[in-house]
Structures are given as C-alpha cells and as structure tokens.
Amino acid sequence: MHTHMRREIDEIPDAVARLLDGAAALERAGAALRERNPAYVATIARGSSDHAAHFLKYAIELVARRPVASIGPSLASIYGVTLDLSGAATIAISQSGKSPDIVAMADAATRSGAESIALTNTMGSPLADASRHAIDIAAGPELAVAATKSYVSSVFAGLILLSEWTGNEELRAALRAAPGHFARAVRIDWLPALAADLTDASSLYMLGRGPTLAIASEAALKFKETSGLHAEAYSAAEVLHGPVALVKPEFPVIAFAAADAAEASIADIADGLAEKRAAVYATSARTKRAGHLERVETGHPLTDALALIIPFYGFVEAWSRSLGFNPDKPEALKKVTETR
The missing domain is CATH 3.40.50.10490 (Glucose-6-phosphate isomerase like protein; domain 1)
Known part of the structure; x- marks a missing residue:
C-alpha cells in the first residue's frame, strides 16, 4: 500500500x-x-x-x-x-x-x-x-x-x-x-528490529539530548498520531529523575543519538535502561546492551541529528499500517489546526 x-x-x-x-x-x-x-x-x-x-x-x-x-x-x-x-x-x-x-x-x-x-x-x-x-x-x-x-x-x-x-x-x-x-x-528499515517489542506495548519512551531531543519529541507525537500508542519524549539525562520508575522489563525505549558530544551519555543511559531488562534500542554503535538502529553519517552533528527522523518516519508509517490504521487520516485529527 x-x-x-x-x-x-x-x-x-x-x-x-x-x-x-x-x-x-x-x-x-x-x-x-x-x-x-x-x-x-x-x-x-x-x-x-x-x-x-x-x-x-x-x-x-x-x-x-x-x-x-x-x-x-x-x-x-x-x-x-x-x-x-x-x-x-x-x-x-x-x-x-x-x-x-x-x-x-x-x-x-x-x-x-x-x-x-x-x-x-x-x-x-x-x-x-x-x-x-x-x-x-x-x-x-x-x-x-x-x-x-x-x-x-x-x-x-x-x-x-x-x-x-x-x-x-x-x-x-x-x-x-x-x-x-x-x-x-529513506531506504533504512527499522521495522524488523522494533516490531516484536512493540506488539504488546501500551506506552514507550523516546529519548534524546540536544538536537535529538527535538527528534524524540517529534517521534513521540507521530506514534500518538498514527498508531494510537502513548509515547513520551524525555531528555536522556532527565529520564532518570522520576520517569525511570515506569521502566519495567520489556518496556520499550528508543534513544536517538547523533554523532555529537551527547552520543556517549545517551548510549550509557540506554545501556543502563537495558540492564533493567527494558526493550531499548539506540541509533548508536556505542551501546553494549541496547539494540542497534541503523543511522546515516552525514559528517555534521546537526544534519546527523535531522537525518534520524527519516527512518523513524518510514518505520512508524509501516507500523501504523500493520496495526490496521490509515496513517494518512488519523482519527480525530485534521491537517490544519486553527487554534485561537
């Protein structure tokens, strides 16, 4: 389709x-x-x-x-x-x-x-x-x-x-x-890596830091819009100050890491959550316990970070369809929101 x-x-x-x-x-x-x-x-x-x-x-x-x-x-x-x-x-x-x-x-x-x-x-x-x-x-x-x-x-x-x-x-x-x-x-496919751990999920966390926190926020919104799945975005630093209490075994977490000064800290936090037996995936090869999601290296930290949203969009569109949703027309939403 x-x-x-x-x-x-x-x-x-x-x-x-x-x-x-x-x-x-x-x-x-x-x-x-x-x-x-x-x-x-x-x-x-x-x-x-x-x-x-x-x-x-x-x-x-x-x-x-x-x-x-x-x-x-x-x-x-x-x-x-x-x-x-x-x-x-x-x-x-x-x-x-x-x-x-x-x-x-x-x-x-x-x-x-x-x-x-x-x-x-x-x-x-x-x-x-x-x-x-x-x-x-x-x-x-x-x-x-x-x-x-x-x-x-x-x-x-x-x-x-x-x-x-x-x-x-x-x-x-x-x-x-x-x-x-x-x-x-555009050609990267995250669906095979993520699908199994999301099948029974009712909520998940999206993590980032610096520019990738903005990517995590956008990704969380797209989960809600297209798949009816509750997703919350947090700074990888702040998730340990309260939100971590909800991270139980098999709780899904996606950590967005670009090739920048924050990558090492994001990878460390992703591994720490994986030690709690959460289902953690990160766009970094620096992780030792968390699963790996492919990313594109652009040679600049800002375009590296922006490129991360593209395979996520491809994933969430396919995931939405696999659940029987129409990602083009989410229920209760319209294209132009005229807020006053």
Missing part, C-alpha cells in the same frame, strides 16, 4: 534539494540577521512545527551562540499581551500559515520591532503577510495529516538561515551534501 505519508517521506531528499536551489529569500533574511545582530531569538510554533523550532533552538545556540526562547502564541491571541521584542529576531513556523494564534503572535512581534521571519509551506498566507521575511520551505503539497517532509523542510530552511546568518562554512557544506545522505536514510 502506497500511502500519501509514505510518498511524502520518499520526497524528503528532493524537497530539501529545492530549498538549496532557491535560497535567495533565506540569504536576504540571513543578511538581515547579521545587520540586526539580535541579542536573542524567539520561536513561535505549535505541534510538529514547534518540534522543528526546538531543533533550531539547539542549532542556533550551538552555532550562533544566541539564546533562544519559545513564546506561547496564546499571549497575543488569548491574553492580549504585546511583548517587547525590539531587540530580538523571531522565527514563526507553520506549514499552512493559517493558525490564528501563530499569526497573531507573529504580527505582534513584527509590530514590536522584531526581525520577524516566517517559515511556511504556503506563501501568501496570513503568517507570511504578518512577517518581515517570508520563507517558502518548498515542501510541496503535503496530503497526509501527519507532517513529515514539511517538518524536515522547516528545520532544513532554518539551518540554511543559520548558515547564512553566521557564515558557517562547515554547516553550509553539510547542507549541500544533505540530499544524498537523506536519500540513504
């Missing part, structure tokens, strides 16, 4: 290649950030877009060395509060560009003097109109309710923006090489 979700996962390499070919708006926005030299960055998003913003938080803090905070959209839409963002850059992310609370917060940020940037798949949308810089993430039509290629494209657009802002040549080179690496990630 070829679902919209599966086709859209397969389109990810081409989608990010389009961004690289048409980066003029990102170059202009990056130049504006260099000129403004913001003291901090604030993000505005919900759902998968907020997980993209969370990834960019770590990326910006690691590369640009600027603190990043998430703004609750309801401050503008419900509480009527206008924040002083005159010294900030803001990044609002929305595939549709239509959610009223995201638009209201982005508009308030622009009016307060922020260097406001919108990452959206819908140019001419209210969000694009509310921002100083409107960036087309170029994902193309996304018909499945569960976002996949728009999530990756949102993060990727933000990474191009970051590279243009900072002039980081290592990141630029990694982004240029990413379509080929992502094409390899």
Whole structure:
C-alpha cells in the first residue's frame, strides 16, 4: 500500500534539494540577521512545527551562540499581551500559515520591532503577510495529516538561515551534501528490529539530548498520531529523575543519538535502561546492551541529528499500517489546526 505519508517521506531528499536551489529569500533574511545582530531569538510554533523550532533552538545556540526562547502564541491571541521584542529576531513556523494564534503572535512581534521571519509551506498566507521575511520551505503539497517532509523542510530552511546568518562554512557544506545522505536514510528499515517489542506495548519512551531531543519529541507525537500508542519524549539525562520508575522489563525505549558530544551519555543511559531488562534500542554503535538502529553519517552533528527522523518516519508509517490504521487520516485529527 502506497500511502500519501509514505510518498511524502520518499520526497524528503528532493524537497530539501529545492530549498538549496532557491535560497535567495533565506540569504536576504540571513543578511538581515547579521545587520540586526539580535541579542536573542524567539520561536513561535505549535505541534510538529514547534518540534522543528526546538531543533533550531539547539542549532542556533550551538552555532550562533544566541539564546533562544519559545513564546506561547496564546499571549497575543488569548491574553492580549504585546511583548517587547525590539531587540530580538523571531522565527514563526507553520506549514499552512493559517493558525490564528501563530499569526497573531507573529504580527505582534513584527509590530514590536522584531526581525520577524516566517517559515511556511504556503506563501501568501496570513503568517507570511504578518512577517518581515517570508520563507517558502518548498515542501510541496503535503496530503497526509501527519507532517513529515514539511517538518524536515522547516528545520532544513532554518539551518540554511543559520548558515547564512553566521557564515558557517562547515554547516553550509553539510547542507549541500544533505540530499544524498537523506536519500540513504529513506531506504533504512527499522521495522524488523522494533516490531516484536512493540506488539504488546501500551506506552514507550523516546529519548534524546540536544538536537535529538527535538527528534524524540517529534517521534513521540507521530506514534500518538498514527498508531494510537502513548509515547513520551524525555531528555536522556532527565529520564532518570522520576520517569525511570515506569521502566519495567520489556518496556520499550528508543534513544536517538547523533554523532555529537551527547552520543556517549545517551548510549550509557540506554545501556543502563537495558540492564533493567527494558526493550531499548539506540541509533548508536556505542551501546553494549541496547539494540542497534541503523543511522546515516552525514559528517555534521546537526544534519546527523535531522537525518534520524527519516527512518523513524518510514518505520512508524509501516507500523501504523500493520496495526490496521490509515496513517494518512488519523482519527480525530485534521491537517490544519486553527487554534485561537
């Protein structure tokens, strides 16, 4: 069965290649950030877009060395509060560009003097109109309710923006090489490794640290959306402070580790949970007890981390179908959520 979700996962390499070919708006926005030299960055998003913003938080803090905070959209839409963002850059992310609370917060940020940037798949949308810089993430039509290629494209657009802002040549080179690496990630199949330990599960943990914590959060949401399986994301460091009490024998855990400074600690924690006889899998060859999930090495820690979500998307789409669900149309969900 070829679902919209599966086709859209397969389109990810081409989608990010389009961004690289048409980066003029990102170059202009990056130049504006260099000129403004913001003291901090604030993000505005919900759902998968907020997980993209969370990834960019770590990326910006690691590369640009600027603190990043998430703004609750309801401050503008419900509480009527206008924040002083005159010294900030803001990044609002929305595939549709239509959610009223995201638009209201982005508009308030622009009016307060922020260097406001919108990452959206819908140019001419209210969000694009509310921002100083409107960036087309170029994902193309996304018909499945569960976002996949728009999530990756949102993060990727933000990474191009970051590279243009900072002039980081290592990141630029990694982004240029990413379509080929992502094409390899599309072909990875995690289903044989994970299926048996998930068959009787009612809940599981997704672990990460730094940028991979954002990947874990996105993965947990996709389990809920497509498979009706309760999944929670935790920092690999924080899972030992309370949540570990629920980890019994055979409790499933997926640990997302990239080739970065956090990999060793994630692998150690994954092995510690495996010692409790939990069903633990990690995207790291450094583990001794936890099962291994294949990953793609891209040569840069940020693109390494982003590539991890691609085989997970392929897995969760196949897993959803194996349970008799339609991953294109999860029950009780719709594509555009217009939160006020």
